Amino acid sequence: MDMPATKPKSKLKLNELTATEIVAAINGGQTTCEAVVRACLERIEAREPAVQAWQYLDPKQAIAQAVALDKSGRRGPLAGVPFGIKDIIDTSDMPTEYGSPIYKGHQPRNEAACVALGRKAGGVLMGKTVTTEFANRFPGKTRNPFDPKRTPGGSSSGSAAAVGDCMVALAIGTQTTGSTIRPASFCGAFGYRPTYGDLRCSGVREAAGSLDTLGLIARSVEDIALYRDVLVGEQPVPVPEHAGALRVGFCRTHLWPEVETHTQALLQDAAQKLAKTGAKVSDVNLSAEFEQLVDTHLAISSFEFSRNFTYEIEHHWDKLSDALRKGRLQSGLSCTFERYRDARAFAAKCRHAFAALMNDYDVLLTAAATGEAPLGLESTGNAKPCLIWTTLHVPALTMPVFKGPHGLPVGAQIIGKHDGDRALFAAARRIYSALT
């Protein structure tokens, strides 16, 4: 077990700094891009045999980028910050294999918008992090950095493990169900899914486009906000202060029985703690129709996925996992267009109902996962706690504030309003300081 984030600040190594701290240290002349990258590479060298977060990483290539940045003197808002990119996302100078043997050694010609924006801001692309097969369920090689016998979660397995293990300060994943929030929770990191549509997915292999978003993984709320500003193409500004008492809706959802007792207790304690520190906390019960979002999500995601992968189905069926063929593809190919269209319309209706409900709250507090990372590497865990929020297109953020019964990290997820991402960050800062 290894919990670097609990060390006193004064003893932090360069690879343990947050992105915000790295940028300050480089701009202040206390360190260099190269020194930061080398510290991360040392960490990776030491830990990668156990964690296996990287699908592709060439230390020389990473150092060359850092050296060039130091030489140029060019300083963007991510100056010298090493970041990882989920291998479902195209990179112009590193292979991109989408977690599938079909694309072994594939080298894209162009570069995804999110990669190019990160580099434009001065970030150093360290390498490609492990994804499950096509960002679906079939796991890659990554292990949980806190216990190699446990899953890191998925599908953004390597991104969450690399950040949680202090190999890089930032990483990009994606989320179509719970593929950023769940692994971030399992790996002790902050994970953020933006309002649907905010961050460009050009160059990201589509799973189900009407649900897909990027997901950002970091080790502080400030870093999440910084990275988001870079990726929307804005000059970063500090996270605002939340004004007045925070209105928190504690929302168990109808999936509460799937959440482990220990995690239920942690969340209930957290709700009480927030109330004691001045937040207005009340229970929120979603109306019964929201329960249908589980089936709605399945119809939308499977229908779209199964059409998107027609080429692979037709030409590489034997190279697809059984998990994919008998899971997502089978359910998608048997879903009619009419059912899909109805599901899409139902989701739109729920989004309106949810917006009305959120007039009374700043954020909802809910489970990020059913508990700590389960034992075993054959499954990436239960994604359901994220599914309602993903389908609602609202922003979500998980923070590593709990420990499970085995001492492993468990996240608390907060849900914001559509288009209210910066307000969500403001609330997150307040909640994080109240709970830790």
Add this chain to the structure above:
Amino acid sequence: MDMPATKPKSKLKLNELTATEIVAAINGGQTTCEAVVRACLERIEAREPAVQAWQYLDPKQAIAQAVALDKSGRRGPLAGVPFGIKDIIDTSDMPTEYGSPIYKGHQPRNEAACVALGRKAGGVLMGKTVTTEFANRFPGKTRNPFDPKRTPGGSSSGSAAAVGDCMVALAIGTQTTGSTIRPASFCGAFGYRPTYGDLRCSGVREAAGSLDTLGLIARSVEDIALYRDVLVGEQPVPVPEHAGALRVGFCRTHLWPEVETHTQALLQDAAQKLAKTGAKVSDVNLSAEFEQLVDTHLAISSFEFSRNFTYEIEHHWDKLSDALRKGRLQSGLSCTFERYRDARAFAAKCRHAFAALMNDYDVLLTAAATGEAPLGLESTGNAKPCLIWTTLHVPALTMPVFKGPHGLPVGAQIIGKHDGDRALFAAARRIYSALT
């Protein structure tokens, strides 16, 4: 001038048949996939020097696909139908250059969903059709098949010209503003933009994802409906009959002064003709707020486009056209995220208002373009008549029912309800037969 579609049916050559007719002839044993493909290739050989619709076409490769289909005896719903694919869309066995010298000779590893679905249905991919630069404004080499001194429209220039000129029965384009409807109108073809989100864009180079759709180009309403069924992954069913009197809203929009007088008169005559044949026709005035959709569309499309092309901006600025740099990119890079988000919210508001308005109509009748294809090849024409409908995410279809003052084709565009694509086809059939 060459107007093959006006020939008597009995004298039609194989390349002049619609997709529906090709499928029937092949299934009925009257012809073979190879014979159809060879007829299309002959047409292309004769006409390509003047029209220049194709970015990539290898006759041997096309014939090989047809021969293999004939040998296999496999008969899908597009059995033996030759189709073209806009060169903004990835193909696994043909280069994809996105209309840009940056991607000269680029060979994708995978294949867009829409290509694979067309082939799965038995269609023959003839080749890649010319696109403007990144599906934006800077024109490719294609000329209008009815007058080589005139633009074919854009950005789906080659797709519209190839279908209008009977080189292929079907082609796929894309539409972010008016990139399918306008070229289809200019080239005498049927053009269809689906309800946003219906047809998968995986493997299509994104321009502005929250507006992008595929666009289908064909020579009959039945073919459009057939192709759409194939692309949503359904077993095709015939276009339904519209029940009762058709409620047609004649909608000039505030852009009416930009429509040429001759075209205005054609549309007004058409509205009267429809009324005389039993439709309930009335004028529809969109409320004043819809005028803002022009700026709204500009903000959304430019913001997204300018972020999506960060890699090209950073690494290949010198290979981008001046038109792109000083147009879309400049307006996009100067658009803040806040402005973008507000524009997106405003568009969503208008979509709701439009849905309410459409309770009183089956379709709206409106201009597809400002007139016939303008002289010159340096511009692809005025895209504004499509812009409102594109931003509203509703389905649209243009039909070649008019002739302009120079005898060139002009389309009539009809607009359907969100999710009402098949009802739009039913209305289109009735309107087409009333107007021709």
